[in-house]
Amino acid sequence: TRSFSLAVIPGDGIGPEVVSEALRVLDETARIHGFSFTQTPYELGAERYLETGEVLTDETLAEIRGHDVILLGAIGGRPGDPRIPAGLLERNLLLRLRFELDHYVNLRPTKTYPGVATPLRDPGEVDFVVVREGTEGPYTGNGGRLRAGTRHEVATEVSLNTAYGVERVVRDAFRRAQSRRKKLTLVHKTNVLVHAGGLWSRVVDEVAPEFPDVTVDYLHVDAATIFMTTDPARFDVIVTDNLFGDIITDLAGAISGGIGLAASGNVNPDGTAPSMFEPVHGSAPDIAGQGKADPTAAIGSVALMLDHLGLPEAAAAIDAAIMADITERTGPRTTKEVGEAIAARVAGDVAGA
Ligand code: NAD
Ligand code: IPM
Ligand code: MN
Numbered sequence: 536t537r538s539f540s541l542a543v544i545p546g547d548g549i550g551p552e553v554v555s556e557a558l559r560v561l562d563e564t565a566r567i568h569g570f571s572f573t574q575t576p577y578e579l580g581a582e583r584y585l586e587t588g589e590v591l592t593d594e595t596l597a598e599i600r601g602h603d604v605i606l607l608g609a610i611g612g613r614p615g616d617p618r619i620p621a622g623l624l625e626r627n628l629l630l631r632l633r634f635e636l637d638h639y640v641n642l643r644p645t646k647t648y649p650g651v652a653t654p655l656r657d658p659g660e661v662d663f664v665v666v667r668e669g670t671e672g673p674y675t676g677n678g679g680r681l682r683a684g685t686r687h688e689v690a691t692e693v694s695l696n697t698a699y700g701v702e703r704v705v706r707d708a709f710r711r712a713q714s715r716r717k718k719l720t721l722v723h724k725t726n727v728l729v730h731a732g733g734l735w736s737r738v739v740d741e742v743a744p745e746f747p748d749v750t751v752d753y754l755h756v757d758a759a760t761i762f763m764t765t766d767p768a769r770f771d772v773i774v775t776d777n778l779f780g781d782i783i784t785d786l787a788g789a790i791s792g793g794i795g796l797a798a799s800g801n802v803n804p805d806g807t808a809p810s811m812f813e814p815v816h817g818s819a820p821d822i823a824g825q826g827k828a829d830p831t832a833a834i835g836s837v838a839l840m841l842d843h844l845g846l847p848e849a850a851a852a853i854d855a856a857i858m859a860d861i862t863e864r865t866g867p868r869t870t871k872e873v874g875e876a877i878a879a880r881v882a883g884d885v886a887g888a
Pocket of ligand 1: 549629795813817832
């Protein structure tokens with residue numbers, strides 16, 4: 536039987552709640568589909584920091600790196616908590632993992648589900664994937680504050696874009712488009728951010744001839760938000776920078792029926808370090824501890840993980856179970872009820888086949 540090692544970082548807020556359900560579904564899927572895995576839990580996040588002052592040590596990072604894959608819930612305290620400096624956990628834990636493990640493809644698929652309430656009146660058949668660059672852009676911490684706290688303060692946040700970094704993610708996006716509906720949309724803001732935008736456009740133009748049957752188009756990010764709400768079915772693969780990708784994938788989650796449905800993978804396509812799978816949403820302090828977080832995004836992230844590990848049938852079984860569960864949702868259910876229902880469908884799926 537196939538076997539793999541999994542590092543689990545439940546994290547903060549609803550993170551542990553949704554990860555329990557994701558693991559429940561993973562267990563069931565392993566049982567039915569005949570693979571096995573070992574798991575190592577890592578207690579990282581706000582609580583760990585408040586107790587020990589530690590966020591992520593080099594030793595822990597090295598240990599995590601030794602696993603085949605990582606499952607993460609969510610990282611981040613309650614916004615405005617005075618005990619935790621802004622961005623400390625996000626930067627030194629979550630982004631550090633993405634950067635050090637070279638997760639340059641942040642894969643964020645979006646679908647609409649028949650019968651599921653979406654804020655759009657008639658979204659049509661939506662099925663697109665955002666390939667968000669994961670290691671560069673304005674996320675590198677390249678900036679600073681001069682004369683902080685004075686009326687003459689100057690704050691900069693520099694977006695870092697390298698030809699190497701842009702080319703590898705663009706090429707990955709073309710490959711994905713090639714194996715899907717063969718349409719790639721570059722989303723940027725080339726009319727204002729002319730330096731970074733120029734690089735992204737040039738790279739897309741240069742790589743395009745290698746994929747002659749992929750149609751390429753371009754949207755400014757502001758216009759992309761219009762089409763994402765008026766005609767989301769037009770998209771197949773979107774490639775974009777780290778910050779634009781962050782913003783448009785929360786929007787994508789909302790149009791598909793809620794951020795609690797949006798799964799993601801931080802992928803290292805070269806296999807030089809473990810990839811990490813996590814819901815798009817955060818720790819949701821407003822609903823944490825109430826058992827009402829939707830675990831579907833975390834469960835969908837497990838499907839992305841299994842696909843990445845070369846277990847596409849097991850992944851498809853989870854996706855089918857999610858689809859069946861979602862389309863039959865009626866009243867509100869607890870986090871655990873949703874997890875149990877999807878796990879049961881994974882089991883039934885095969886028994887009935
Ligand atoms: P959020 O995604 O945590 O919450 C936004 C809204 O969506 C909230 O109303 C929340 O209740 C709702 N929501 C989120 N997930 C849900 C789910 N599974 N089911 C039902 N409702 C859900 O974003 P935020 O409030 O901006 O951030 C809260 C904290 O999470 C911050 O510290 C932020 O930095 C962090 N964060 C972490 C990640 C991550 O770990 N990848 C992602 C986003 C935000
Ligand atoms: C996400 C989150 C993170 C991001 C934050 C918490 C650093 O919003 O995973 O979408 O911006 O990438
Ligand atoms: Mn985000």
